[in-house]
Amino acid sequence: MRETAVSATSLGKRGVPFELSDEIFMLCANSDISAIEVNLPFGYDFFGIDFEYLNALSKKYNVRLWSYHLPFSDYFDPSALDKTEGDKALEDFKRLIKNASKSDIKCVVVHPSAEITIAENRGVRMENAIVRLSRLADYADLFGIEVAVETLPRMCLGNCTAEIEELISLNSKLKVCFDVNHIELGTQKEFAEKLGSRIVTLHISDYVVTDDHLLPFEGKIDWKGLITVLNKINYNGPFLYEASIYTKENVMRDVRLYHKLHKKIEDLAD
Numbered sequence: 001m002r003e004t005a006v007s008a009t010s011l012g013k014r015g016v017p018f019e020l021s022d023e024i025f026m027l028c029a030n031s032d033i034s035a036i037e038v039n040l041p042f043g044y045d046f047f048g049i050d051f052e053y054l055n056a057l058s059k060k061y062n063v064r065l066w067s068y069h070l071p072f073s074d075y076f077d078p079s080a081l082d083k084t085e086g087d088k089a090l091e092d093f094k095r096l097i098k099n100a101s102k103s104d105i106k107c108v109v110v111h112p113s114a115e116i117t118i119a120e121n122r123g124v125r126m127e128n129a130i131v132r133l134s135r136l137a138d139y140a141d142l143f144g145i146e147v148a149v150e151t152l153p154r155m156c157l158g159n160c161t162a163e164i165e166e167l168i169s170l171n172s173k174l175k176v177c178f179d180v181n182h183i184e185l186g187t188q189k190e191f192a193e194k195l196g197s198r199i200v201t202l203h204i205s206d207y208v209v210t211d212d213h214l215l216p217f218e219g220k221i222d223w224k225g226l227i228t229v230l231n232k233i234n235y236n237g238p239f240l241y242e243a244s245i246y247t248k249e250n251v252m253r254d255v256r257l258y259h260k261l262h263k264k265i266e267d268l269a270d
Helices: 022-029 051-061 083-100 117-141 162-168 188-198 223-232 255-265
Strands: 004-007 035-036 064-069 107-111 146-150 174-181 199-203 237-240
Touching: 004 064, 004 255, 022 035, 022 051, 035 051, 051 064, 083 107, 083 117, 107 117, 107 199, 117 146, 117 162, 146 199, 162 188, 174 188, 188 199, 188 223, 223 255, 237 255
Parallel strands: 004 035, 004 237, 035 064, 064 107, 107 146, 146 174, 174 199, 199 237
Antiparallel strands: none
């Protein structure tokens, strides 16, 4: 069975300021979670993350630092139409990757765009993102780190199989973060079959409406079909949750539920 992993923000308590702390790593270790994605909320000082400290916690609790989700917003947008803004985003991403290289992290996840509402600029944004993401992959490779471009919902770039293929087409170093909750067009099965070995990490959650980030079996995803196709393409990375552990009544469930759900899904495979 693949290892069970979580995005750090899937462990935070609502209404409590979030920090990647000793407590978070201990919670993972006690919940059969063996890997974590560094993912921090909006407003956080991303440039001040102490990756050497996180690496020490990782080794202390035997919870692997698997990936780092780079920040995303209009400010951190590789598709930006304004050249100065886009190039600034690229340079900031490089600074963040260099900082992350002080740890054992070998994968960074990046959004190919911010929210897009003006459809007529989509082609230019695609061209900008393709070039800047390629440059980012070359830079990250200097540190032995892979850049995984995430599937996105709504009108964002990368909301279908064809766009993700286009976004990573310029550079074979670019990989894919398959967020199964963000497939706006097409199916999860189609996406996995097309992208195959370029998929190096997952964001696992369920949905009724795209971007719900529900727990598996609370939405409409065909989990048997998904785990079968992941086996078919020989995906061996972590089964990484980016979901809410809260009930509709705003009660935090036992974090060990992540591992139990993962095992249930793996057992569905033919």
